Amino acid sequence: MVSQDDFVSAVRAEYLNEAAFLLDRCEAALLGLETSADRTSDLAELFRALHTIKGSGASVGFECLVQLAHVMEDLLSLIRTRPDVVTTDLVSLLLRGVDALNERVKGHKEGRIIVWDASSLMQEFQIVATRLSAANQIIPFGDAAPPKSEPGFGFFDDEPAAPTKSDPKAAAPAASEAAPASAPPAKSGASIKVDAQRIDAVLDVVGELVIAKSQLLSRLDESRIDPALQGAAALLDTIVRDLQDRAMSIRMTPLKPLFLKLQRLARDLSLRCGKKIEFVMAGDDTELDRLMVDELADPLMHMMRNAIDHGIEVTEKRQRAGKPETGIISITARQVGGRVEIEMRDDGGGLPKGKIIAKALERGLIASPPASDREAFNLIFKPGLSTAEKVSDVSGRGVGMDVVKTNIERLHGTVEVRSEEGRGTTFILSLPLTAAISDGILVTVAGQPLLVPIDSVRDLAEPESKLLDKNGGLGRDIIRLKGRILPLVDLHDLVARPRNEGSSPMLVVVESEGRQAALLVESIIGQMQVVLKPLTSELCRGRGLAGAAIMGDGRVALVLDVQSLLIDAKEAEKEAA
Amino acid sequence: METMQAKAGQYLTFQLADRPYGVPIASVREINRIGDIAPVPQAPAFVAGVMNLRGKVIPVVNLRNKFGFSDTTHTRHTCIIVIEGQDGQVGVIVDSVAGVVELASEMIEPPPQMGEVRRVDFVLGMGKQESGVIILVDAVKALAKENLSVQLAMHEASQAA
Numbered sequence: 001m002v003s004q005d006d007f008v009s010a011v012r013a014e015y016l017n018e019a020a021f022l023l024d025r026c027e028a029a030l031l032g033l034e035t036s037a038d039r040t041s042d043l044a045e046l047f048r049a050l051h052t053i054k055g056s057g058a059s060v061g062f063e064c065l066v067q068l069a070h071v072m073e074d075l076l077s078l079i080r081t082r083p084d085v086v087t088t089d090l091v092s093l094l095l096r097g098v099d100a101l102n103e104r105v106k107g108h109k110e111g112r113i114i115v116w117d118a119s120s121l122m123q124e125f126q127i128v129a130t131r132l133s134a135a136n137q138i139i140p141f142g143d144a145a146p147p148k149s150e151p152g153f154g155f156f157d158d159e160p161a162a163p164t165k166s167d168p169k170a171a172a173p174a175a176s177e178a179a180p181a182s183a184p185p186a187k188s189g190a191s192i193k194v195d196a197q198r199i200d201a202v203l204d205v206v207g208e209l210v211i212a213k214s215q216l217l218s219r220l221d222e223s224r225i226d227p228a229l230q231g232a233a234a235l236l237d238t239i240v241r242d243l244q245d246r247a248m249s250i251r252m253t254p255l256k257p258l259f260l261k262l263q264r265l266a267r268d269l270s271l272r273c274g275k276k277i278e279f280v281m282a283g284d285d286t287e288l289d290r291l292m293v294d295e296l297a298d299p300l301m302h303m304m305r306n307a308i309d310h311g312i313e314v315t316e317k318r319q320r321a322g323k324p325e326t327g328i329i330s331i332t333a334r335q336v337g338g339r340v341e342i343e344m345r346d347d348g349g350g351l352p353k354g355k356i357i358a359k360a361l362e363r364g365l366i367a368s369p370p371a372s373d374r375e376a377f378n379l380i381f382k383p384g385l386s387t388a389e390k391v392s393d394v395s396g397r398g399v400g401m402d403v404v405k406t407n408i409e410r411l412h413g414t415v416e417v418r419s420e421e422g423r424g425t426t427f428i429l430s431l432p433l434t435a436a437i438s439d440g441i442l443v444t445v446a447g448q449p450l451l452v453p454i455d456s457v458r459d460l461a462e463p464e465s466k467l468l469d470k471n472g473g474l475g476r477d478i479i480r481l482k483g484r485i486l487p488l489v490d491l492h493d494l495v496a497r498p499r500n501e502g503s504s505p506m507l508v509v510v511e512s513e514g515r516q517a518a519l520l521v522e523s524i525i526g527q528m529q530v531v532l533k534p535l536t537s538e539l540c541r542g543r544g545l546a547g548a549a550i551m552g553d554g555r556v557a558l559v560l561d562v563q564s565l566l567i568d569a570k571e572a573e574k575e576a577a
Numbered sequence: 578m579e580t581m582q583a584k585a586g587q588y589l590t591f592q593l594a595d596r597p598y599g600v601p602i603a604s605v606r607e608i609n610r611i612g613d614i615a616p617v618p619q620a621p622a623f624v625a626g627v628m629n630l631r632g633k634v635i636p637v638v639n640l641r642n643k644f645g646f647s648d649t650t651h652t653r654h655t656c657i658i659v660i661e662g663q664d665g666q667v668g669v670i671v672d673s674v675a676g677v678v679e680l681a682s683e684m685i686e687p688p689p690q691m692g693e694v695r696r697v698d699f700v701l702g703m704g705k706q707e708s709g710v711i712i713l714v715d716a717v718k719a720l721a722k723e724n725l726s727v728q729l730a731m732h733e734a735s736q737a738a
Contacts, residue, residue, distance in 0.1 A: 208632035448616065494618045531632075537664055539624050539636040539720065540617040548615070548627055548634040556615040556629050 008060075015060045016109045017193065022049040023105065024257065026098045030091050031263050035279075039083030046094075047076050053101065065104055068118045071125040072097045078132050085132065088271065093124060095264070196290065199250050206247040207531050213240045215554045248434060252287035255333050255342070258297055259284045262304050266329060269308045276326040277312060283333035288340050289434035295411055296342075296431075299404040303344050303427055304329070306400065311348035311425055321422060323347070338433060345426040351377055351419040359385055377417045378514065381405040409563065412438055412455055438532050440549070442557060443508060443521040446497035449557040450521070451530060451549050452508055456562040458516060459509035460524055479518050481507065489565055490520040494544055512563040519565075532559065543568065583702030583713045585682040590711055591658065591671040594646040598671075599678065599704055599711040606659040606666060608674055611651055623720075628668055630659060637668035638720055662717035669716055678711070680704045685713070 026049045032042040054069040072094065079085050104116050213236060220233050259281045270277035288296075312318075312327035319325065332343045353376050360366045360379045370376045379385060383402040408415045413431035432438070440451035441460070461481055477488040486509065492499045499505065500522065508519040530549035535541055546561035588599035589608075614626040614637050623643040627634050637657060641648060654673035659666050688700040699718035704711040 204632065211629070211632050495616065496618060533634040535617075535627065535634065535636075537636045537667065539638065539667065540620050540627050543619060545618070550629050550632065550634065554629055555613045556627050556634055558615060558617065558627075 012060050012062075012108075015056055015062070016105050018056065019053050019065070019105045020102070020109070022053055023098055023102050024260070025049050027095065027264060028260050030095050030098065031260065031267060033083075033086055033091055034088070034267065039086060040080075043076065043080045043083060043086075047073065047080050050076065062108070064116065064118065065101060068097060068101060068104075068122055071122045071129070075125050075129045075132070078129055090128070092271070093128065095268075097121060097125065203247055203251065206244055209240060210244055210531070211550050211554060213237060214551075218553050248289075249287075251290050252433070253290045253293055254285045254287050255293060256284040258293055258300065259331060259333075261297065262300060262331060265301055265304050266308060269305065273308060275308065275312050275314060277308060278326050278328050280328060280330040281332070282330070286333040286335055286340055287433075288431065292411055292431060292434065295407065296429075299407045299429075300331075300342070300344070302400055302404055307344065307346040307348065307425070311346040313349045317349070335433075336430075340431050340433060342429040342431070343426060344429075345424060347424040350421040350423055350425055351380065351417070353377070353419075353421065356380060356385070373419075375514075377419055380417065381415070381513075412453065414455070438549070438559075439527060439529050440559065441508060442525040442528050442551070443491075443506070443519075444523050444525065445491040445495050445521050446500070447522070448495055448497075449525070449551065449555065450491065450495075451528075451557045451559045452510060452519065453546065453559065453562065454527065456510045456512055457508060458511050459507075461507045461509065461518075463505065463507055479507070479520075481509070481518060487517045487566075488520055489517050491560075492520070492522075494565075510562045510566070512566045515566050517566050519560075530557070530559075583680075583685045583704070585680055585685065588678050588680055588704060588711070588713060589658065590675040590678055591656070592673045592675060593640055593644065593671055594649075595672075597675065597709060597711045599680075599713045600658070600660065600716050601701075601713075602677060604660050604662075604715075604717065606661050609657045609659060609668070611655045611657055611670065625670060628657070630666065630668070633666070635659070635666045635668055637670060640669050640671055640716070643720065658716075660716050662720075664717075667717065667720060669720075678704065678706065680713075 026046055029042040029046040029049070033039050033046075036042060050069050050073045054066050054073060057063075057066045057069065075094075079090070100116075100118050100121055104118075107116065217233055217237060220230065263279045263281065266277055266279040307329050312329070313321070313323075315325050318327065327347055329344070329346045332345075334341055353373065356379050357366075357369050357376055360382065361369070363384055365379065365382050365385060370379070380401045381404075385401075405415055408429055408431070411431055413429055416428045416430075417425065418428070419425040439454040441454060441457050443450050443452060459481075463479065464481060477490065478485050479488040480486075490499070499520075503522055505520050505522060506524045508521055508524065510517060510519055528551070530551065532546075533548045533550065535545060535547050544561055544565045546559045549557050549559050551557050584601075587602040589602050589605050590597055590599045592598070609630070612628060614628050616626040617624060617636075620626075620636075623639050625637045625639045628637050639648070649672070651670075652672075656671055656674045657668040658671055658674065659668050684705050686703045686705065688702055699715045701713040701715055704713050
């Protein structure tokens, strides 16, 4: 039996989920108002969503939400058939309303008690609504009166009212349409909402199944047994692989919500910086693991801030350079093989190469000017380098791009920058479809299996000379390999076990942040795909380790964190010098 | 102040260096035979490594080492008790698992007072049985704390028992 209280809280929780979903649609519609030609449908969508938030909110007792939604709806009812009176300021105001509702919904969802006073915001809505209806004598819900053009009324001062040409054909259906009880489904094809935790639980069990299957199969390989059993095992293998693929695909979500967030940010920042910016997105239906999408938000938002603050020039400068006044920032996603590429491009001034190099030299980040453009541009990913002439509140205190790079690399992704002075800058992120599965080179060190992430491996080699130039008279370990001298990191030191003198060791050449080193291992087993597991417990968090992976035979292999290994090696080098 | 007194209820008892210990059964997730444990570089000495618990990678702790007893070779009785802690699950290697005892509150005595109280805040109490006294511990607390006096405290507790 469900108690009355349980029932009420379930209904309220359902309402909050629905409201959050509708508010996202509101935001998208508001952003659409500014860019799309067909404003009427965006206005209608907005009106419907707010109406639902208001209507259902009243029935489950969220009075505060209802009141704000009500004044917003009042204002919308004045303009829904009048796309011509929509101005930037009006959209800003409505966006603030949506933000306030969102904040409140989030607070309720998380069970937080927040101070939330929308009375001043509500007043603003009422003032604007009063002015609008006074200035225009728009009859709410009316459509017959041809709208007059209105020269300058106080509130919307920065954008002259567009010459009125309301299309009665477009407006009429929207006006007569009664707001339905819920928003229409976004896509054809039935869908259900499932709690993310449940999906993760299913994926965990599938992960266990995959491992159990691998264990079973490896036993079967060893004992040559009856072919019928082998056949059944092969079938099981196929089915489990299929199940794994499908299970992973449940967690895949399109990038669109993230791109919309970026669009909103671009809009708000362009107003704040006083730069005209057009935001273009493509490939927003490209899908990525939900966990990855969450992790990508911060780096992409940061890159967007940079592009607007530093990338796109102020209007006068663009005019002088003979460029169109409006800067373009585009974000494009596409799947390339097993990876997703996200490209963020601006048509701004480009990276100031000379300034970057000068700054890097001054800060001691490099000893001599880099040879190629690529190396020069990559300097922006170094900690402590910000080339902005003035520190602004939008971006630029020298923390940023290095954090972006770290975040992307944590997802086993890469980030690349291209730039042309005066033409703009392009960042290309390349990411695996999921952070959960990863490829690596399996090695052993003193009998213990270790996994080197494949994206950092450059070469596998046998030491050329028998003499491993350990401690090569310079206070550090180096090795000569194919005519080059590389720092040597003996992984036996990491696991604190002696090297088996009888065996012939192998080298894995790895690279991180443009630095290469050779890892000395006992043997190289081969490449394998593993499910990455984090090492969360304080008890087993060691430097040089990125996590753990479970191998086919059920044993655990630790995954190396190449970046921290190389940093440690460099520090040891410095100390020795 | 938080009372860390042992409560009446069921305790899983195990042997460590020939002494009986008990952990609240509610904190025990399962008991496993000892399997493959991958050592973790640079981890504290009492951490034996990590193990695969049906797809999850969890740390395994050598309780002998942590409590200051000498290491011993694993026997067929050696077990891993998987304990549910605040920071996730932790495997604890013990010499053997004895069984489950039900302790009424009058059978539980507060932990022995030994100088500083803080030192033994993971000893929940002493469970009196006809066969002897069981030291009731909060294993997670004993492991999570950077408590340097664990070894000493355990010796004193076992003396008192």
